[in-house]
Amino acid sequence: MITFTKTTEQSSKYEHLEKMSVAELLANINNEDKTVPFAVEKALPQIENLVTEIVSKMKLGGRLFYIGAGTSGRLGIVDASECPPTFGVAFDLVNGIIAGGDKAIRRAVENAEDNKTQAWLDLQEQNISENDVVIGIAASGTTPYVIGGLEKCNENNISTGSISCNARSPLSQTAKFPIEVIVGPEFVTGSSRMKAGTAQKLVLNMISTSTMIQLGRVKGNKMVDMQLSNDKLVDRGVKMIISEINVSYEEASELLKKYGSVRKAVENYKL
Template structure:
């Protein structure tokens, strides 16, 4: 298959080793500024995927991100932040990386080249027709991801993807592709840079918009967040104070009693 892999094209900048620190930082920043504009062009694709995810999750479905290397790690980051932010179960949004948990910190040799392992990994999570599998690969050619999505398609499981190459095998394979074309990287081929930033922005959009649609945010506040440290407890108390006319001390008591901002406010309002 012939397509232009823009993520691998030569950097617009030459002789990086001769640049001063200031030049390096300004040039990297100038490249980074282009990423949100590239994401903006993909908003209709993101909307289409989020709309279907919400439908599936209302039927009891889950999200699975699959990827290798940086892409896999970004999926794991997004998945791991959903329970503390939105108070959802840990198995509602899942990140799976080629090579398993070892690969989160250290590259696992040839893990991304295995075309059958992703489906094995998904089956271990009892993947089903109400779930959504999103393949993440800047290149759009990662065998681990392509193999996983191919099997999902064969088993009537909805597939999406986040890639940075138009016309890539992954973009053509996913039911609902998201393609964010960021162009060549500052350091040629280093897709952890602009491509990684684009993937992170899109992941933020997918999980946040989905959770809001599922009622996990009230007004503009994380009313179901887990109160896992003093900072978040203080934030929760202040959220309660903004919703009902009580003192800091009373709000703190309500939060301690009911365990969440939503339950504390609902309890007070039901009196």
């Protein structure tokens, strides 16, 4: 029998938090936060396996879906929403789905995470297919909404991954490509928006960024396909062009305006 312990629910190693000064609170939270990247490091082989699967599926025309509840669901939505402006990809290439629907982004929806059948219904609304990859995010690794969604994906030959913070959780046992980042008890007992949430965010950053780089959405170290949605990004784009083809700011600005992206401006520049 597989042993499963919710370390994310174990008691904090700090006592009497209410008696700590602000400086003590901040120092202790920071000390706990320092441990998170080392926990992520231990999971790098698992992350690599999942990214490799995502890249192969996307090259076949597939998409990436994150499903989660509460903080985990919100983190998936944040990562998905940042891919189009950062990498210039279609808005539906990376998708975040949260238990309870969009209203749950701002306010908790009662019992939404306990519905084991709803995630599959939510995915079906997106015309999920065998070319897609679905990643379930749950710090505890026990969220019924997420587990139920991955189970149905498995039944329909859809690749599944997971991000959780307890070893040998039910979610990890369900996913084909599980990622476990064991961060231990939280500073405030059970508050998995803290270290667990930080770990999930770091892993999501790694997954989406490395995937997009593998798909050619970064040149050198530059976001050459970023959406030019504000003055700061336009200025950044102009400076990227200058560094690539050594023209004046004015000429680079005109090229960017004409072609609409750094990549196209550089590719279409003629001496």
